[in-house]
Amino acid sequence: MDILSVHNLSKKYERFELKNVSFSLEHGYIMGFIGRNGAGKTTTLKSILNLVHADGGQVTILGQDFSRNELELKQKIGFMLGGTTFYPKKKLKTVADAVRRFYDEWDDALFSDYLTKFALDPDKKVEELSTGMQVKFALALALSHNAKLLILDEPTSGLDPVSRDEILELFQELIEDGKRSILFSTHITSDLEKCADYITYIKNGEIVASAEKDEFLERYKLVRGGTGALSGELRKKLIGYKENSFGFTGLIRAAELPQGQNLEVSPADIESVMIYFEKEQKQ
């Protein structure tokens, strides 16, 4: 069963539009939500939680319509907004003491277990934590109220490679029992290679693809060729490409791979998919 299903979510701003965003996530999986800065990742996540009022669309969480069961469903959700520090001058225990009151399933013992596990000192102030530790604190709060769905906006941004790896490993640990799912946005493609089961890629407010990671990658191929190989027909088929004096490198849909041409074909990685898709418009 889907833990989260987003259907045709749309929101129009003066200079940006979220266009019919749809994707779904099953229990026990991690979905990476990628897109460049300003692509609409945060707006989508905020719209899912009704923090931004979508103009249209439907969000279903744990089988229930979110707009109708907002409060009940929020009990089951842990949300973290990237780059936002709540109450930096307050001690962790003060923030936790205010938060715990709002959740029916808050478990004090579990919370102190997580504090120990993440080496978080409750007497420290939020601002004294490193960025990675702040993410862990947000996770500790979410997990202690037994959140089933973690929606995390850029949890790995600004983290050093070691902390990032730690957080990603933790994500995998959290979904192991199949009871929780994580949707996290990022623009760091190596995060997804490490831990995402599914990838949803958003570009200019539109979903380019939402699929299981390997399936997503199998859809595209990287092609390389000499200067003469870039025919007009091939140009049309390429999603995006880069030219230099020796030839070109481009991204193509696997189904549209031309036969019999002298091209070097290699599997695509997430970073290349993103880069060539974003280059698309400029050509």
Added chain:
Amino acid sequence: MKNLFYKEFKLAIPSVFLMFLLFGALLLIPSWPFFIAFGYIFIAFMNIFLVGRENQDIFFTATLPVPKRDAVRARIYAIAAMELAEVAVAVPFAMVNTLVISPLGNQIGMNPNFAFFGFVLMLYAIFNAIFLPMFYKTAHKVGTPILIALAAVLVYAVAVEAAVHTVPYLKTNINALGADHLSSQLVVLAAGIVLFVLMTLSSLKRSIKNFEKVDL
């Protein structure tokens, strides 16, 4: 609501701002416009909303499993509670002033009698009616709403002071000390209470309506 109220006073509103209630003690000073003593709390209010913005309080609350309207309600009740507490703190000092310090009354401003406190409640009602719905239109702009509200409050206070010193009936009855004109003064106090409640509730309603439309 209880939880949100806890959050307001434990997390959102720094307790130092509760010290502003002590400005009620300024009513011990003889002969000056006592309305000013009730204005200091606006400095606290402005800072409460600014500190909230710094701490991303609105966003923090929005992620909790509470309706948006309750977040507004908790904050407005907290503000109203502080206003009422300010009045309550000032009352004993006003009594000491009139009974002990200046038995001849206030030589410059209005006497701190029952009617005066009715006018103070109306002053807070005006502030609430203007500032709160304006703030919740954006949930982040504090400056303009507070300036407009303070301007209105200032005009109101000056008008009341001018009226009780120039209009004969107000001068003799409403501004009087002692028990002689108690009934008319109690009417002003009652009107103050009613207006404070009605205007604050209507401000709450408009604030909720404005805040519901805000995209966070």
